[in-house]
Amino acid sequence: MKKLIVLLACAASLQLSAQGCAEYEQMKKGVVYTMTSYNAKDKVTSTATTTVNDVKTSGTATTADLTQVVKDEKGKETGTMNTTVSCDGGTFSIDMKNFTSPDQTRAYKDMNMTFEGNTLQYPSNLSVGSTLPDGTLKMKASDKKSGAPFGETTITITDRKVVAKESMTTSAGTFECYKITYTFNFESMMIMPGGQTMNMPGLKPRQVTEWYSTKVGAVRSETWKGDKMEGYTVLTELKK
Numbered sequence: 001m002k003k004l005i006v007l008l009a010c011a012a013s014l015q016l017s018a019q020g021c022a023e024y025e026q027m028k029k030g031v032v033y034t035m036t037s038y039n040a041k042d043k044v045t046s047t048a049t050t051t052v053n054d055v056k057t058s059g060t061a062t063t064a065d066l067t068q069v070v071k072d073e074k075g076k077e078t079g080t081m082n083t084t085v086s087c088d089g090g091t092f093s094i095d096m097k098n099f100t101s102p103d104q105t106r107a108y109k110d111m112n113m114t115f116e117g118n119t120l121q122y123p124s125n126l127s128v129g130s131t132l133p134d135g136t137l138k139m140k141a142s143d144k145k146s147g148a149p150f151g152e153t154t155i156t157i158t159d160r161k162v163v164a165k166e167s168m169t170t171s172a173g174t175f176e177c178y179k180i181t182y183t184f185n186f187e188s189m190m191i192m193p194g195g196q197t198m199n200m201p202g203l204k205p206r207q208v209t210e211w212y213s214t215k216v217g218a219v220r221s222e223t224w225k226g227d228k229m230e231g232y233t234v235l236t237e238l239k240k
Contacts, residue, residue: 025215025216025238025240027052027055027062027064027087028052028055028240029052029053029054029055030051030052030240031051031052031238031239031240032049032050032051032052032237032238032239033049033050033172033216033235033237033238033239034047034048034049034050034235034236034237034238035047035048035049035050035218035233035234035235035236036233036234036236037231037232037233038231038232038233038234039230039231040228040229040230040231043073044073045072045073045231046070046071046072046073046078047070047071047075047236048068048069048070048071049068049069049071049237050066050067050068050069051066051067051068052064052065052066053065053066053067060088060089060090061086061087061088061089062086062087062088063084063085063086064084064085064086065082065083065084066082066083066084066085067080067081067082068080068081068082068083083095083098090123090124091121091122091123091124092121092122093119093120093121093122094119094120094121094122094135095119096117096118096119096120096135096136096137096155096157097115097117097137099135099137099155099157100137100139100155110144111141111142111143111144111150112141112142112143112144112147113139113140113141114139114140114142115137115138115139115140116137116138116140117135117136117137117138118133118134118135118136119135120133120135120157121133121135122212126162126178126212126214127162128162128163128164128165128178129162129163130161130162131160131161131162132160132161132162132180132182133160134156134157134158134159134160135155135156135157136154136155136156136157137154137155137156138152138153138154139152139153139154139155140152149191150190150191151188151189151190151191152188152189152191153186153187153188153189154185154186154187154188155184155185155186156183156184156185157182157183157184157185158182158183158185159181159182159183160180160181160182161180161181161182162178162179162180163179163180163181164178164179165177165178165179166179166211168211168213168219168220170219170220170234170235170236171234171236171237172216172219172235172236172237172238173238175211175213175215175216175219176213176215177211177212177213177219177220178211178212178213178214179209179210179211179212180209180210180211180212181207181208181209181210182207182208182210183205183206183207183208184205184206184207184208184223185205185206204225206223206224206225206230207223207224207225208221208222208223208224209221209222209224210222216235216238217235218233218235219234219235220232220233220234220235221233
């Protein structure tokens, strides 16, 4: 469960505004922002701090080069990721590869990796009652020497709905947000010699609620199993 919260936190910290990209706080060079994850007992489980290294605009597209550093509950660095995100024509699309965690990257560092899927979109015309497109990612690992398949992991985000518009206050400030709900599913399997497959113990689908600001992106997200909240992630710092 802890790994799921970290995984969602990494993606949340890379979300950008789908409206007014040029004025968006986290699309400005030098901005640093931190998402902090907690368990159900309000104890810190990890942080993800993202720095905007550079921003470029070409036509209708604005692109930012980012570096994200993930730390555990003791402040020990567990992974660093460099990525590029963009907003084009008022619609922001986040690469579904951002829903992978540093743990997964390390686990497959000696493998060849291929990725199939789409992007998770935040249209500029968010409104209460609207539905948003699904997101899917399939990761395939294979042996570098022989090319033999080793395993597959599939991540899906479905049933995305804008259910309300609410004000959300954190230590980083107060923001007007769209409340979005969706279902998150993570499945993994190993491919054995001879082609047999073995499903790995995985996570049952989780329900996620996020508060998304068109000014600063994700402000808060909560992960639920049935009627029990398992953890949450909050925008705790925004340095302009």
